[in-house]
Amino acid sequence: MTFHEFVQQCINGLSLGSTYALLALGLAVLFSIMGLINFAHGELLTIGGYVMWTTLHHDTSWWLVVPATLLATTLAAVAMERIAFRPLRGASIETLLVTSFALAFFIQTALQIGVSAEPEPIAHTGWSSRGYSVGAYTIGLIQIVTTAVTFAVLVLLTFFLKRTLLGVSIRAAAEDFAVVRLMGVPAGRVVVSAFALSGLLAGIASLLFFASAGSVSPTSGTPPVVAAFIAVVLGGLGNLTGAVVGGYVLGFADQILAAVHSNTILQFHDAVVLAILIGILLLRPQGLVGRREGIV
């Protein structure tokens, strides 16, 4: 691989990693507070995609599509908490995990029966396929937007988590929920805000993902979110910084390996990336950023 290719793949990896980082953050917030591995996070992404499909189908301007999508995914996340997870407050990690897995299949099947099992086209807007040449490199506008939006979100999120009472409560709850409740922080509000936050992050990811994906189907949320799961574990489970680091490492690894692989290995590309990540976990079971804990 030449230096030129390497830089180009890093540019691609940066935007891919940004999407993973947004999804991984949404997963990590919920895991750190309530031990929930939310399989249904992918369905938030899908719901965002369907909102974009419906609105863009009716020629709605992007100035309306963006708030509508964000609102829909945030409300969907809050509804998930209210309907599915609140009755299970305090249940074991496994109960939450299985419930979220079932919830994911519920939403997928509901979309299959209610809309269609076939992919629906998302009207391609001119801007998402535009590209620029900078020297010898090609950069898509969608890549620039994705990376810039993610950086902005990370800055705002850091501000929110460090400077506002609610943000500090969420961070504290991620460390030790029991103690936070003893300090008089209302548990319900923290959990609902965490779900709303994860829904909002999924909405942003949804806008960026489907603007370039071109179509949405009931199962299209699954692959990116499963990648985000891996990113979360890679960074160190339950660690918000780790989730972002994991997302970017996964994005870069994916793109750089895609350039290195010969054609015969390329068809197994995803398997190779996953195997390498499991290899990393073999050396650092606690993740890249996590602290060493555990028993075995």
Add this chain to the structure above:
Amino acid sequence: MWWPLRSAAGAALVAASLALVAAWGWLRGGEQTKLTHFFVNVTIVVALQAFSGNSGILSFGHMALFGAGAYVAGILTLDPALKSIYLTSLPHFLQDANPRWWIALALAAVAGGALALVSGIPILRLDGASAVIAILALLLIADVVFGSWTGVTRGGAGLIGLPPEATMGRAFAFAVAAVVAARIFKDSKTGLLLRASREDAFSAASVGVAVRAYRVRAWVLSGVIAGAGGALFAWWIGTISPTDFFLAPTFALIVMFIVGGKRTVAGAVVGAALVTLVQEQVRGYEDSSVHLGLFTIHRLTGLTQMVLVVMILIVMYLRPEGIVGREEPDEAVARFLRRRPA
């Protein structure tokens, strides 16, 4: 009584109910395909129970082990004439191979166990939720391999025309063998210490339980059973493709495991019975349309899945320990008898 014998006797209760089902199917005739499906489901869910039930780590990756067995058996027993057309990258000795069914099944079990050993050593270093996700990664890797290794697996087109070697009697025999093996494992020293680590891994480790090694043992046993089950599945269904071993079947498997009760082998069998019933009875309605007042839904694609979702959610909210609960039926009976002086 020598403990493995006692465990086997305990499992006999479950085995006897399986025998009743088989006898019913044999007398009635015509239901044998459905019952074979049931016995294959029993085998795979018992494999999951042997690992997840004892270790407490919920596995989303068993379909990888199951699929490995299915593909090994499928590739071995496919008609050599078809192999030379479909599977061009297959080495010559495999191209010509056409082993007896039980040899292919044994090799499928070995393949399941070998995949479990190779994957388990790194993955089971992880703990809790990280382990769950790493096992899920195994499922994704397997799916890529099944789908992309076209010269060997025929990729998304799938292996077609596998011989119908999975008769009801064979499937029944292997279901019973799986039930007995899982029960003996559960009551063995390894199984007991593993269950201790499930309740409290830190305490178990602190008194010298080699948690990781025991987890790997359970995972490998589970892989062997799943590999054999995969072979039977391939011969039962006749056509296998990567989607048969991905997320939707994984979900059905998890439903079987959880609904019956994850702590007991009997629970796994009960779950398999309920899910098979849904799969066999509801599937017929998927093409029908429904009129709901103003709306008409034309095709109920995924109706089976919806019923499974409802089943598992009811269990999660009302009885998270599953229908059977914490004790095997024979243990419950023994406890009941002990309470009353003779």
